[in-house]
Amino acid sequence: MTQRFTARAVLGGSLMLLVVAFLVGAVSGAYAISLPQLWNVLATLGQGADKSPEHLVFLNIRLPRLVLGVAAGAGLGMAGTLMQGLFRNPLADPGLVGISSGAALAAGVTIILGAWLWPVLPRTLGSWTLVLMAFGGGLSVTLLIYGLSRSEGGTRMALMLLAGIAVNALAGAGLGFLSVMATDEQLRSLQFWLLGSLGGARWSAVLLVAVAVLLSCVAARSLAEPLNAIALGEAQAALLGVDVERTKRRAIVVTAVAVGAVTATTGIIGFIGLIAPHWVRMVAGPDHRVVLPASALLGAALVLAADTVARTAMAPAELPLGVLTAFIGVPMFLWMLRRFRGRI
């Protein structure tokens, strides 16, 4: 097993995992829907005549949730790869460097102080307010971390991690402060951010996230080659004709869009952005042309798998998704670390 898998095998394998996770997720859930019933639902799609309970449960509750899971996992996996490539650091992850908590803090401010701070905003932007605020929060934290960790010759790992820890602590304090100010109703909404859940999946919100993630994945594709060059060092990349600053700016915006949109809808889902790219690199090597799309596919598969367990393990009650991504992802990751120790 010293041979790395080919790009085609890795992409095909990740896609297959995603398809399997999607299918398993589609047929499992607290509400029993048998395969013939599912087939019936899909076969009568678009006829609109039959509105059996299975029909309603699958199309209004389970399917949007699966699509949101794919979008969230893909967004986080892809963003994790971009962050790791950009910082040239295997520890970079939207959660660890504070982008997710920045987005959650911005969302918290919007939920609890929004009406008081800026009453015009929700009226003009409607349900987009929260998504845009979360995006803004994610973007500001990314810029802050990037600015702080830059020094001559590139970004410095220790600076970046310390800045990330500081931002996480600040966001934690901010959320704590908000929870004291919050009414009971607002506190419940806030709690949702901290636990992470796909339970709020409604088609309107799901489509918004899916579009944002899809656009950022398309934008990320053109970043693969410049990031490969940056992996050699920023000076070398510049010599190879790569516009390093432009690449960095674009990677930051793409990351903030994806993570901001996902976090705005699902709350904080940890570890996916860290685990997915590492897992892919262990089997595929460091080429971003493979790692970017494969991490997106694998991240989506991981989130779907975790959410399927979240939905079914304690049915009819539900487990928080953030807990499960860690429970499922971390042991797998540790096993991979041990198995492919030499390639990190």
Next chain:
Amino acid sequence: MTVFFNEISRRLPQRRDVLRLLGASSLGAAALPLFAQDAKLPKLVTVSGAITEVVYLLGAEAQLVGTDTTSLYPAAARVTPKVGYMRQLSAEGLLSLKPDAIIATNESGPAVVLDQVRSAGVKVEIIEADHSWGEVQRKVQAVGRAAAREAQARELQVKLDAEWGQVQQRVAAAAGKGRKPRVLFVLSHSASPQVSGEKTAAHSVIGFAGGVNALGGFQGYRPMTAEAMASAAPDIILTSTQSIEAHGGVDRFWQRPELALTPAFKKRSLITQDALLLLGFGPRMPSAVAELHEKFLAALA
């Protein structure tokens, strides 16, 4: 052949006899409802301990297919399928129990989940929790309507109203005689104790039982601090049995430094009651308030 079939059909009624026997014995009647549900009666999921209590009082427990984790009374409610904490419901989880109606208070959520359940064609009854006697009556009414037991619900409403009227009279009579005790409600199911301000269930219950909330000027719950407690000067500390258990006993509870400078501390004046009974706004509220009132009087004497 026909003789053979006749023979069988002559023997079949035996099963019916067995069922009749089971139905006649009280043991069978208690054990059966879970399995022998009347197909016509609507099935219910209740999300709130008080609402679950009403279901049992109306004799509709056979229609109960699920409850939330706050439904702890009567004991039988503990073993019903649990849909999770009232504020973290799952749409598919609720629907998997195939209820005809879900009865909840406006403290339940998330709102998105309740919308999803509603859009799947399940009736969702939301009762506004405004910490008033009307809240109790609305719960009875909503359960009666959802369970198709409106006549029984009206009977229960009349009975509860009578009980409540008596309790209120007693409290009003006592109010004329002496000063109202200042009562501080402390909730500490976890490490850091919280005290209740205005617009809380505890605030209303203290008022109903003839006391005055020692804290005012803020809404909801706040962390307990020593200076604020000293200035609130409560005569009585009111807390839930669960809070005392979390502290590991009454003695440990009094060791909390925040309480040391209160008038209540000098007389060790502490009243404990089960959290669901005290704050649930369920059908046991008249007796709970009456008991609390007696304890207030005893503590001041």
